[in-house]
Amino acid sequence: MPELPEVETIARGLAKRVTGDLVESVWLGQKPEPLKSPAAEIAATLEQSRIATVRRVGKHIVFDLERSAGRVGRTLLSAKGKQTKPARPGSRVKRSLDSSTMHAEADKSVRPTHAVPTNAQWIVHLGMTGSLRICESRDEVLKHTHAILKLASGRELRFIDPRRFGRLSVAKAGDFDAGGYEPLEVELDRFTALFRGRKTPIKSALLNQKLLRGVGNIYADESLFRAGIRPRRRASSISHEQLQKLFLSVKEVLREAIALGGSSVSDYVDADGEEGFFQLEHRVYGREGEPCLVCKSPVKRIVIAGRSSHYCPKCQK
DNA sequence: ACTATTTCCTGGATGC
DNA sequence: TGCATCCAGGAAATAG
Incomplete structure (x- = not known):
């Protein structure tokens, strides 16, 4: 069950292996x-896009995509001859409506094959059982595979999710908003303000994205124990x-878990198929009936x- | 504006 | 051994 530390580990592993690669084609399953x-x-957003960065936002993995308009323009020109309206899907995405016409005119006349990034994003939420794996195209396509991205490097990036709690989406750059604060970046006064006036159990508040x-x-339970x-x-x-203590505990637990590659429970493995080791550090999660490590x-x-x-x-009081 | 509850989904564990 | 039932849980939807 990937939470922040697992998703961070996966995103880092993916970044190492697919940054700069080009998505040549996309297959999406029927479910x-x-x-x-x-x-x-x-499919349209991913195809012919370059993966510029891979990063974690909350429990989401965000792939920042760039498309070379020059590449597309050239292809169209060679295939169809001179066009009065060259297709440059990148030019419109980032610019404001006011300036787009002027820029489009200028670009068309001066440099029709100039590379313009389209700045789109592919957003993956792994849910409970989702995984992203880098495969060779000859590798067996596992049951519950819902998406396959063919990469220019010859490999494939596959999304597999038996329970189908995971979600895939695309957005224009800047449009994706996961909501909430990043726990590792939030400041103390903002953190404590989150809980002011809330009657809900603190556990529920911690889980509220x-x-x-x-x-x-896992990390809600572990943080509350430490606090x-x-x-x-x-x-x-x-x-x-106590909130100050919780603030420190949340950050401490998450940092330690990231350092150990996350918690491997329910067969979680990272992008390289490696298990995490933070499950060995769990003090309360999954330890019902076992003695408290502090007081027995x-x-x-x-x-x-x-x-x-x-x-x-x-x-805990 | 909040909060609590229900629903989605399947593999693995458990029970008889 | 086989079959039914339960359980795991993130987030969206629904109800209060």
């Missing part, structure tokens, strides 16, 4: 659930001092908002 944008739009983006069930706060405590009832009390498991929540009844 509609994983597609948040129309299939034709996803509109407040903080990227914290999931000594019970998951059912109402967010508004937590003292400033049995770890309790309760359900909050349908999520299992683990805590030490003695260490």
Whole structure:
């Protein structure tokens, strides 16, 4: 179940291996659930785009795409002869409406094959069981494969997701907004303000992606344990001092988990097929009935908002 | 404006 | 051994 540290690990691994590669063609499966944008739009955006960067935003993986208008223009010209309206899909995307006409006119007359980045994005959410794998084209196409990107390097980037909780979408650059603050970047006063006046359990607030983006069930439980706060405590009832502790705990847990490549539970592996090791550092998650590592009390498991929540009844108040 | 609950989905674990 | 049932959970939708 990829949360922030797993997604960060995956994005870093993908960045190493596909940055600069060109998407030559795209195959999308028939199951509609994983597609948040129309299939034709996803394919059209990806095809003939260069992957400029791969990065994590919350639990999303964002591929920043660039398209060389020169390449497209040249292809069209050679195939169809001189066109009065050269197709340059890149020119319109970034510029404002006011200036686009002028620029288009100028570009057309002076440099019809000038490269203009289109600045689109491919956004992948892995859900519970989604994975992105770099394959050779001869590799067996696994069951539950929903998308295959053929790359100019000869490899394929495949999206596989048995449970289909994952989502694929495309957006123009700058249009994608995951909401919430990045937990590793947020400042203390903004962090504490998130919980002011909220009657919901602190655990639920931590899982709310509109407040903080990227914290999931494992890291919420682990952060609350380190901060000594019970998951059912109402967010508004937590003292400033305790929130300060939670602020530090969240960052500490996430940083340690990223350093260890995330937590490998439910067969999570990163882009290189490597397991993470933070599951060995879990102090409460998945340890129901086992002794607290600090006080030896049995770890309790309760359900909050349908999520299992683990805590030490003695260490957490 | 919030908050709580339900729904989606399948593989693996459990129970009889 | 086989078959049914339950469970995992992120986020969107729905209800209050």
